[in-house]
Amino acid sequence: MVLEVLEFGFMQRALMAGIAVAITSSVIGLFLVLRRNSLFGDAMSHIAFGGIAIGLMANIYPLWTGLGLSILGALGITKLRQSTKIPADATVAILLSSGLAIGIMLVSVSGGFTLDLFSFLFGSILLVSVNDTLAILALTGIILTIVILLYKKLVYITFDEEQAQVSGLDISRLNYLFVVLASVAAVVSMRLVGILLVSALIVIPNVTALLLGRGFKKTMLISVSVSIFSVVAGTIVSYAFNLAPAGSIVLISAATFVTALAIRFSRQKEKEAEIKA
Amino acid sequence: MKQSRAALLAIAIVIPLAMAATAYTGKPASQDNISADKKIRIIASFYPLYDFASHVAGDRAEVSSMIPAGIEPHDWEPTAGDVLKAGSADMLVINGAGFERWAENISARRLVVATDGLQLDGGNEESGHDEGIDPHVWLDPVLAKHEVESIRVALVEIDPINAGYYNDNAARFTAELDLLDKQISGELSDCQKSDFIAFHDAFSRFAQRYGLTQHGIQGISPEGEILPQRIEQVIGLANDLHIDTIYSEELVDSRLAEVIANEIPGGRVLVLSPIEGIDSEEQAKGIGYIDKMQQNLANLKEGLKCTS
Amino acid sequence: MHVLEIDGVSFSYGSTLALDSISFSVDKGDLLGIIGPNGAGKTTLFSCMLGLLGGYRGSIRIFGEDIKKNRKVFQKIGYIPQKKNIDRNFPATIEEIVSLGITSSRKDKSYKERILSALETVGLSSLQDRRIGELSGGQQQRVLIAKAIVNDPELLILDEPATGIDLETQNKFYALLRKLNGENKITMIWSSHDLDAVNKLATGVACINRSMFFHGQTHEFFENPDLLKAYSESSMQAHMHMHDHH
Numbered sequence: 001m002v003l004e005v006l007e008f009g010f011m012q013r014a015l016m017a018g019i020a021v022a023i024t025s026s027v028i029g030l031f032l033v034l035r036r037n038s039l040f041g042d043a044m045s046h047i048a049f050g051g052i053a054i055g056l057m058a059n060i061y062p063l064w065t066g067l068g069l070s071i072l073g074a075l076g077i078t079k080l081r082q083s084t085k086i087p088a089d090a091t092v093a094i095l096l097s098s099g100l101a102i103g104i105m106l107v108s109v110s111g112g113f114t115l116d117l118f119s120f121l122f123g124s125i126l127l128v129s130v131n132d133t134l135a136i137l138a139l140t141g142i143i144l145t146i147v148i149l150l151y152k153k154l155v156y157i158t159f160d161e162e163q164a165q166v167s168g169l170d171i172s173r174l175n176y177l178f179v180v181l182a183s184v185a186a187v188v189s190m191r192l193v194g195i196l197l198v199s200a201l202i203v204i205p206n207v208t209a210l211l212l213g214r215g216f217k218k219t220m221l222i223s224v225s226v227s228i229f230s231v232v233a234g235t236i237v238s239y240a241f242n243l244a245p246a247g248s249i250v251l252i253s254a255a256t257f258v259t260a261l262a263i264r265f266s267r268q269k270e271k272e273a274e275i276k277a
Numbered sequence: 278m279k280q281s282r283a284a285l286l287a288i289a290i291v292i293p294l295a296m297a298a299t300a301y302t303g304k305p306a307s308q309d310n311i312s313a314d315k316k317i318r319i320i321a322s323f324y325p326l327y328d329f330a331s332h333v334a335g336d337r338a339e340v341s342s343m344i345p346a347g348i349e350p351h352d353w354e355p356t357a358g359d360v361l362k363a364g365s366a367d368m369l370v371i372n373g374a375g376f377e378r379w380a381e382n383i384s385a386r387r388l389v390v391a392t393d394g395l396q397l398d399g400g401n402e403e404s405g406h407d408e409g410i411d412p413h414v415w416l417d418p419v420l421a422k423h424e425v426e427s428i429r430v431a432l433v434e435i436d437p438i439n440a441g442y443y444n445d446n447a448a449r450f451t452a453e454l455d456l457l458d459k460q461i462s463g464e465l466s467d468c469q470k471s472d473f474i475a476f477h478d479a480f481s482r483f484a485q486r487y488g489l490t491q492h493g494i495q496g497i498s499p500e501g502e503i504l505p506q507r508i509e510q511v512i513g514l515a516n517d518l519h520i521d522t523i524y525s526e527e528l529v530d531s532r533l534a535e536v537i538a539n540e541i542p543g544g545r546v547l548v549l550s551p552i553e554g555i556d557s558e559e560q561a562k563g564i565g566y567i568d569k570m571q572q573n574l575a576n577l578k579e580g581l582k583c584t585s
Numbered sequence: 586m587h588v589l590e591i592d593g594v595s596f597s598y599g600s601t602l603a604l605d606s607i608s609f610s611v612d613k614g615d616l617l618g619i620i621g622p623n624g625a626g627k628t629t630l631f632s633c634m635l636g637l638l639g640g641y642r643g644s645i646r647i648f649g650e651d652i653k654k655n656r657k658v659f660q661k662i663g664y665i666p667q668k669k670n671i672d673r674n675f676p677a678t679i680e681e682i683v684s685l686g687i688t689s690s691r692k693d694k695s696y697k698e699r700i701l702s703a704l705e706t707v708g709l710s711s712l713q714d715r716r717i718g719e720l721s722g723g724q725q726q727r728v729l730i731a732k733a734i735v736n737d738p739e740l741l742i743l744d745e746p747a748t749g750i751d752l753e754t755q756n757k758f759y760a761l762l763r764k765l766n767g768e769n770k771i772t773m774i775w776s777s778h779d780l781d782a783v784n785k786l787a788t789g790v791a792c793i794n795r796s797m798f799f800h801g802q803t804h805e806f807f808e809n810p811d812l813l814k815a816y817s818e819s820s821m822q823a824h825m826h827m828h829d830h831h
Contacts, residue, residue, distance in 0.1 A: 127536050129535060162637065
């Protein structure tokens with residue numbers, strides 16, 4: 001079955017691009033989830049929608065305006081959070097709805113665009129080209145390198161910004177760098193494999209790993225493994241049963257979450273029994 | 278025979294509608310006359326009907342398209358403003374055959390269903406569409422003539438003074454359609470292949486008319502998520518039939534067609550437009566239905582390896 | 586050279602003066618207890634000292650370096666904040682948290698040893714693989730101390746570190762402070778509400794109430810009934826003031 005899946009170039013690319021997206025989404029996602037910013041991916045997709053509408057309106061290649069507005073939005077979220085103490089989820093909500101509103105407004109003003117906005121914004125894992133695959137592999141490499149280089153600092157600002165700042169870290173620069181990284185990863189990935197997959201892989205494998213993992217590094221490795229497993233298994237299942245691939249992948253990752261939850265409960269019960277005995 | 282039935286049906290539809298309009302406005306329909314210098318306002322549901330209506334009505338009417346240029350019409354829904362605008366126009370022209378599912382909720386002064394009177398059988402074996410009817414009637418120039426005729430009949434009805442003008446316009450445009458029909462059958466008469474892979478099942482009536490076989494990547498509607506086995510089937514089909522051209526459309530994401538073309542030897546993507554809408558640039562240049570059909574013909578000749 | 590020298594520091598939130606020309610200094614081996622009623626500006630003063638608030642007047646020097654000009658001096662200090670609610674699900678182990686305190690990027694052989702010895706000092710070496718979120722509040726504060734001392738700081742700054750921790754754990758905590766100050770010779774600045782503990786541990790006391798109210802030897806403060814009376818009155822006032830507001 002696995003070999004049969006690999007017979008076609010488009011399935012090979014689906015797996016490769018899927019694994020690359022799985023790695024970046026779950027690595028970036030662990031920091032996002034712990035910073036209570038799980039909806040970051042969705043926010044980026046909505047802001048990118050507005051940005052793409054601007055691009056179509058202004059006759060600029062829409063991916064650049066989409067990416068540009070998303071980065072600005074992400075920096076805006078960070079700035080708001082640092083200077084006003086507005087809760088992160090609220091700032092995300094503000095930018096999410098504003099981005100969507102820009103898109104809707106421009107669509108209504110222009111009376112419609114030639115290209116379906118959504119098809120420009122969202123891809124399918126089955127439809128990535130060779131160049132797309134190379135691009136996402138390169139992006140994954142860049143993001144992983146930066147995260148590895150800054151690993152300890154990122155863990156520190158995620159654990160406690162104030163203590164990180166006292167120890168001499170430039171937290172606002174680190175925060176800005178991180179959100180730019182996260183928004184580029186999110187927007188490029190959703191253009192290639194679709195928003196459903198990206199926003200799910202940012203959250204679900206990480207929540208699963210947090211149930212099981214002991215240690216930041218271990219949790220990250222578990223999350224990446226769950227993520228890659230979901231992509232590979234989901235792609236094979238979607239091929240075998242002719243199901244929508246993104247849906248299959250997300251449901252499999254949700255199933256691993258439920259399994260992890262069950263494991264955690266049974267462990268707790270064991271512990272309680274031990275204590276009683 | 279067909280045409281007289283169409284006229285009868287058009288009358289059967291127009292009269293109750295006119296009565297409804299009378300009841301609604303409280304004055305007889307005949308008093309709702311069109312004065313000689315006031316332009317008739319026609320709203321067509323989407324692009325080809327807009328083009329047909331513009332040709333028949335000439336400078337006697339202001340024709341606009343309900344679905345804006347560049348929008349894929351399959352899943353389009355009208356806004357409240359669209360509904361009001363349609364209600365205030367003198368005439369609303371729709372395709373019918375289940376293409377405009379939103380139309381039942383719109384009350385128009387005069388509703389012209391351009392396909393009324395056509396004997397529309399399934400026409401499309403693969404389709405999972407409502408009642409199995411392929412609504413892409415306009416892609417067959419011969420059936421398109423019927424749509425032009427429906428519009429002419431309705432225009433003559435509401436503006437009898439200018440009947441001669443409309444009849445002349447319609448006759449001229451119908452002649453162009455006849456010419457197009459001849460051109461297509463002529464140029465497709467000597468081709469190595471008769472199978473083509475279209476993006477969605479829009480071309481079954483066209484294929485039937487010219488003795489071709491259509492294979493759609495997507496079903497009757499160009500939207501919806503693609504499944505892995507479908508891509509594989511299409512690749513297999515292209516390889517079996519030695520097809521090297523995969524057709525895409527101008528209003529959809531071409532990545533699907535490109536992925537398939539990538540998997541077949543010498544594969545490439547060309548556009549085969551279902552003419553469901555054109556972009557604003559084309560509209561500004563005055564590119565019409567017949568131009569789009571000729572572009573389609575040129576691209577089809579490439580894919581079917583035609584010699585003439 | 587003083588370890589810490591605060592010279593005429595004032596700070597305002599808008600038009601409200603929170604600190605009014607505070608001056609004092611700390612020398613090597615000192616354990617300065619900073620006391621003062623709620624809202625007296627202790628936290629503001631600490632934020633200024635830690636470089637978290639920049640808009641103050643006056644100067645703050647650590648080992649002779651102005652903290653606004655040379656942020657590297659912060660590598661020589663350790664900071665232990667007030668007890669916070671740490672996310673129960675935060676996945677890092679105690680060992681990983683302590684390692685955050687090491688500023689050198691080199692991972693030499695002694696890296697792990699340093700972490701272990703810091704954990705040993707705070708009495709948590711048996712729990713090194715546990716998640717930080719699973720520990721009790723007192724244990725978490727000890728982890729933060731281990732993180733602060735792992736870098737061999739010459740100055741420890743503790744901002745009400747024992748607030749919100751149960752009494753028994755507090756006593757262990759104070760014993761640890763005494764050990765770090767006595768055996769390890771770490772200079773400390775420590776703010777607290779616990780006058781008894783300050784009396785027992787501190788070598789000097791600074792009592793602030795927006796401006797400097799008293800600064801001197803610990804026994805001078807605690808043996809002076811007028812000062813103690815004034816302190817408890819101002820604390821009461823602050824207390825009642827707070828009640829008025831809530």
